[in-house]
Amino acid sequence: MLCLISDKTLARRASGSPGHFFGDAVREGCCQSTSPVIGWTGNSSRGMNSLLDAERLAVMQSVFSCSDDAAAALGAAVRELSVPAKGVVARQGDLAHHCWLVVDGVAQAQINGPDGQLILLASYGPGELFGSYPGPAALRTDFVAMGALTLFSIKTTVLADLARSNADVGHGLSVLLARQLDTLLDRMAARTTLSATGRVYAELLRLAGDSNRIEPPPVLSALALTVHTTRETASRAIANLVRRGIVRRTDAVLEITAPRLLAELIA
Amino acid sequence: MLCLISDKTLARRASGSPGHFFGDAVREGCCQSTSPVIGWTGNSSRGMNSLLDAERLAVMQSVFSCSDDAAAALGAAVRELSVPAKGVVARQGDLAHHCWLVVDGVAQAQINGPDGQLILLASYGPGELFGSYPGPAALRTDFVAMGALTLFSIKTTVLADLARSNADVGHGLSVLLARQLDTLLDRMAARTTLSATGRVYAELLRLAGDSNRIEPPPVLSALALTVHTTRETASRAIANLVRRGIVRRTDAVLEITAPRLLAELIA
DNA sequence: CGCGTCTTTGAGAGGATTCAACGTGTGTGG
DNA sequence: CCACACACGTTGAATCCTCTCAAAGACGCG
Structure with missing residues (x-):
């Protein structure tokens, strides 16, 4: 359905x-x-x-x-x-x-x-x-x-x-x-x-703070709203990061493994 | 050249x-x-x-x-x-x-x-x-x-x-x-x-105020910057309005002839 | 289990920027 | 005075980003 x-x-x-x-x-x-x-x-x-x-x-x-x-x-x-x-x-x-x-x-x-x-x-x-x-x-x-x-x-x-x-x-x-x-x-x-994906990235960094972890992991639809985009776009953006090994995501936590790189991507 | x-x-x-x-x-x-x-x-x-x-x-x-x-x-x-x-x-x-x-x-x-x-x-x-x-x-x-x-x-x-x-x-x-x-x-x-054109329209209305005239007429590149778009887009937007008779433009003044209609277009 | 929510992925459509080209007016410097 | 550079506006075509639509899977809950 x-x-x-x-x-x-x-x-x-x-x-x-x-x-x-x-x-x-x-x-x-x-x-x-x-x-x-x-x-x-x-x-x-x-x-x-x-x-x-x-x-x-x-x-x-x-x-x-x-x-x-x-x-x-x-x-x-x-x-x-x-x-x-x-x-x-x-x-x-x-x-x-x-x-x-x-x-x-x-x-x-x-x-x-x-x-x-x-x-x-x-x-x-x-x-x-x-x-x-x-x-x-x-x-x-x-x-x-x-x-x-x-x-x-x-x-x-x-x-x-x-x-x-x-x-x-x-x-x-x-x-x-x-x-x-x-x-x-x-x-x-x-x-x-920023572009839509850029805003998503920036929000991730902001949420993660110094620890570079977001715990529990963010609800994408909500995150999308705060940066004024759609859940689909947010999902794609993050999927991309995961694919490139820049963030790691489990059920319990989202961890940014390469914060520097991520920051570069925003610009 | x-x-x-x-x-x-x-x-x-x-x-x-x-x-x-x-x-x-x-x-x-x-x-x-x-x-x-x-x-x-x-x-x-x-x-x-x-x-x-x-x-x-x-x-x-x-x-x-x-x-x-x-x-x-x-x-x-x-x-x-x-x-x-x-x-x-x-x-x-x-x-x-x-x-x-x-x-x-x-x-x-x-x-x-x-x-x-x-x-x-x-x-x-x-x-x-x-x-x-x-x-x-x-x-x-x-x-x-x-x-x-x-x-x-x-x-x-x-x-x-x-x-x-x-x-x-x-x-x-x-x-x-x-x-x-x-x-x-x-x-x-x-x-x-608002969409880009919508922002241009809104800005026009705002600049015109109650008199519905902008005098001297706006510099499009500047207007475009204030509403965060390009001169091309602004130019197109306004050309459209002129074509539809909603605004009239001379060297000396830009006049909104149908402010109501323009306001409708923004939404 | 069915329902609602959340996520993910693909495909298509639309809007806006970008690129390109041209006309015009203005000021500067030779 | 005449190029020339520069700014501004206009228009068309191409491109790209983003949203929308569609479909499907996973999870939690009454």
Whole structure:
């Protein structure tokens, strides 16, 4: 029997759930900016659903690296929010009056191209912020959870006011945004300079990091989406690498045996 | 005799200079975010080379919408800088310790793809900021002036300190960055969802604005670069529109006669 | 087991770049 | 003043990359 899944279904699915890989991957990736990551990086192993006030403050402090009272002010303005896997935080076209701060999990900004194709624009990991900031605005993307997601939501106006009145908040915000700008520029550069296979290769290197291993091995359909290509292309690209002995792949791990060579191939 | 210019040469050239169109175009385009532009928008008609202190303060205030003393602090930390057309502000790979605030003119972030092809990642108009912000960092793009350009340069560390100590600065910075993030997302969306001709059409609409006229008519090679395609493709796309009577083109102006129809074609 | 998902491979189609050629306008230098 | 180089635009043909379509196998799960 043939495979009848339309790409649309696949796309919708792949951005969701089950592989733990994707979550980890994106979480790892979303903060690969030049500046070091803030000390705190979400903690999905905690079993509880709601954060204690103290934790909330700690979160604020580590995200904004701010004083106690600033954290308190933020904590008070914030509302905790849980979104199930595949849940939609906000829809394209909505007039948003909020920002969302990712506490745990990963949120993705995606667009449905006119042909129904789903396109990934950005992903937000723990400590990152999305929504409408300088003022309320219509959203140009959907924001969906790709795994269980816990957020802090805060009114745009309140956040702006806080930023204006409290230096720590403003500064923290600017750092947050600068980092996002940075990674977005990277992604943009990759998308426009590299060929489809090149983007796949680059993503492999990024996911592998210094250890040159991806464990568990990546789900190709998901990887394809993040670099804006098709599973077929990704599959072919990687098959090529395996054939040439540049990467080795087992059920448990994908290992890059010749990272230098792979890096050369990208250019 | 044939034309022997390699594409590389062309690319290098086109990003420069002579057509006044390109400068205006980008200047118009770089602030098309949802939030209204700050009240002040550069003034190239002023004949002098150096800004008075008072003007400098005014610039700061309108960019950061901040108090007098914050503006004074910024003004003191800043060094004025003039870059000639085609001049390079900073090079890819440089370890930058500065941020630059565009006072007048347009700066572009560009990358040379491995094949020597020049690619435009972003452009910064008056009131926009680029460089390394949260901390010193290696630049991933060249920054070049595309027309006479005057900048304020400020040490990254100084700016960060100011942001942390002065709420107005931090807030202003966050607004600046949020706006850039916004437009970058837009650009990204356009680049990934649209076809090459679609991007050309979209750019036409954007340049034309409400008046539906582009005056003087766009330099195709430059337009092609901004939407990341070739002059040939751009030329074909527009020739098509002209043939179908959707736009009219003379030496002096390009006019969109059927903006609705054109908008339809983009999707 | 049937179903859905993921992967892989081949073949075909389409879009966009590349190459080639030519016309035009502009500025430079002999 | 006249080449000449250079930039820009236009058009056609060839080429290549990438997506789409089609088919089939593997795995996990209710």
